[in-house]
Every structure is written in structure tokens, then in C-alpha cells.
Amino acid sequence: MRQTPFCIFAIIGTIFSLATILYLFPIPKPSFSHLMCHCSAPSTLTPPPRIRTTFQSITALEDLSEEADTNWASLATPKGGFLRVQYNESYVQLWGISMFHQLHCLEMIRMTLQKEMGIKAKGNHHHGGGKGAEHEDDPEHITHCFSYLAQALQCAGDSTIEKPWEAHSRQGYIKVDGVDGLDIVHQCKNTDHMWKAARKSEEKAVETWEWKEGDEIENVFGY
Numbered sequence: 001m002r003q004t005p006f007c008i009f010a011i012i013g014t015i016f017s018l019a020t021i022l023y024l025f026p027i028p029k030p031s032f033s034h035l036m037c038h039c040s041a042p043s044t045l046t047p048p049p050r051i052r053t054t055f056q057s058i059t060a061l062e063d064l065s066e067e068a069d070t071n072w073a074s075l076a077t078p079k080g081g082f083l084r085v086q087y088n089e090s091y092v093q094l095w096g097i098s099m100f101h102q103l104h105c106l107e108m109i110r111m112t113l114q115k116e117m118g119i120k121a122k123g124n125h126h127h128g129g130g131k132g133a134e135h136e137d138d139p140e141h142i143t144h145c146f147s148y149l150a151q152a153l154q155c156a157g158d159s160t161i162e163k164p165w166e167a168h169s170r171q172g173y174i175k176v177d178g179v180d181g182l183d184i185v186h187q188c189k190n191t192d193h194m195w196k197a198a199r200k201s202e203e204k205a206v207e208t209w210e211w212k213e214g215d216e217i218e219n220v221f222g223y
């Protein structure tokens with residue numbers, strides 16, 4: 001057992017040397033920060049409080065005259081509610097924000113109706129969005145709106161239970177009833193942050209980010 005002290009010194013010496021080497025030349029930790037999004041995953045976000053909104057007949061939006069076109073235009077920013085993204089130093093790319101795109105689609109259907117009814121001249125390239133004006137007289141662009149809007153409605157999935165209106169006889173029996181969806185309170189999403197994101201990007205285009213499937217204004221830009 002005369003060897004033991006040497007052995008202990010050798011082990012301590014080796015550990016000390018390794019510690020010194022590791023201290024002087026640390027093994028770089030793997031860094032994934034360049035791959036990570038600066039944003040949090042959508043599921044971790046607390047949904048904002050809903051706004052109780054009573055649906056009504058809004059004549060300003062039901063009016064098919066050209067004078068009422070501005071009412072529809074006012075449902076998005078003057079530039080159409082796009083997210084303006086700085087693609088490179090000289091090019092700003094327009095990205096869509098779905099709600100504004102959906103409203104625009106409905107506006108296009110309204111315009112098609114105006115033309116069919118002779119309220120608006122055909123071939124009129126009036127536009128609020130800035131881009132894509134060329135397709136507006138293209139019937140295929142409008143039919144795309146039908147499937148797009150159908151999916152948008154199903155996606156939003158408003159599950160409000162709509163109480164029917166009733167007309168009663170003098171004895172109190174129901175004479176007629178029906179569902180018109182009017183005067184019904186809905187729990188609506190506050191859309192202020194979507195307007196804010198579009199407006200801010202109009203002032204100064206946003207930088208590109210590592211876009212991934214399912215990104216929303218909320219998880220990328222916050223409320």
C-alpha cells in the first residue's frame with residue numbers, strides 16, 4: 001500500500017489540471033437562441049377579456065349605394081389593414097391580417113353585387129387595399145371569397161345561442177317565431193391590437209421574424 005499516497009496525488013493532480021483546463025478553455029454550451037422565436041407560443045397566452053356586443057342591423061353597411069362605400073372602407077385602415085414587413089432594405093412586403101382580409105372579401109362581393117345591379121360601373125378598379133386590384137373584376141377571385149369566408153366563419157366558431165323572436169296572439173300563444181340574430185349579445189374578441197399592429201407597420205414596416213405556421217398577431221406582436 002506504499003503506492004496509495006502517490007495515487008491520491010495523481011488523482012487530485014489530474015482533477016486540478018482538468019479543472020484548470022476547463023476553466024481556461026470552457027466547452028461552449030450549445031446555443032439555440034438564434035433558432036428561437038422572440039415570441040411565446042400561442043397556447044401560453046391568456047386570452048383577452050371578451051367584449052359583449054349586441055348584433056344589430058347596421059344600415060350603413062347594408063346600403064349598396066356608392067356613397068356607402070366609405071362605410072365599408074372604414075372597417076380597415078385606409079391602406080387596407082395589411083401588415084407591412086421590411087423584406088430587404090428596398091422592398092416592403094404586404095402580409096395579410098386575416099380579419100381585414102375577410103372583411104375585404106365581403107366588400108368585394110358587395111362590389112360585384114353593385115355592378116350586377118348597375119349601381120356601379122363594371123370595370124371600375126376602385127380599391128382600398130393597395131395590392132391585388134387587378135383581380136377584382138375576375139369572377140374567380142370572388143368565388144374564392146366564398147370558400148375563404150365559409151372557412152373563416154367556421155374557424156371563428158361563434159357559439160352564441162340565438163334566441164328566436166316571437167309574435168304572440170292575444171291569448172299569449174306563439175303566432176310566428178324565427179331566428180334573425182338581431183339584438184343578440186355576442187362575446188366578441190377585442191380587435192384593437194390588430195388595428196394597432198397594422199397601423200404601426202404602416203408608419204414603419206416591421207422587421208421580418210421567424211414566421212411559423214399558425215402565427216397570430218397576438219403571439220408575435222402581443223396585445
Ligand SMILES: *[C@@H]1O[C@H](CO)[C@@H](O)[C@H](O)[C@H]1NC(C)=O
Nearest residue numbers: 086087088089090091092093
Ligand atoms: C429586395 O427585394 C426585391 C424583391 O425580391 C428585389 O427586387 C430587390 O432587388 C431587393 N433589393 C435589395 C437591395 O436586395
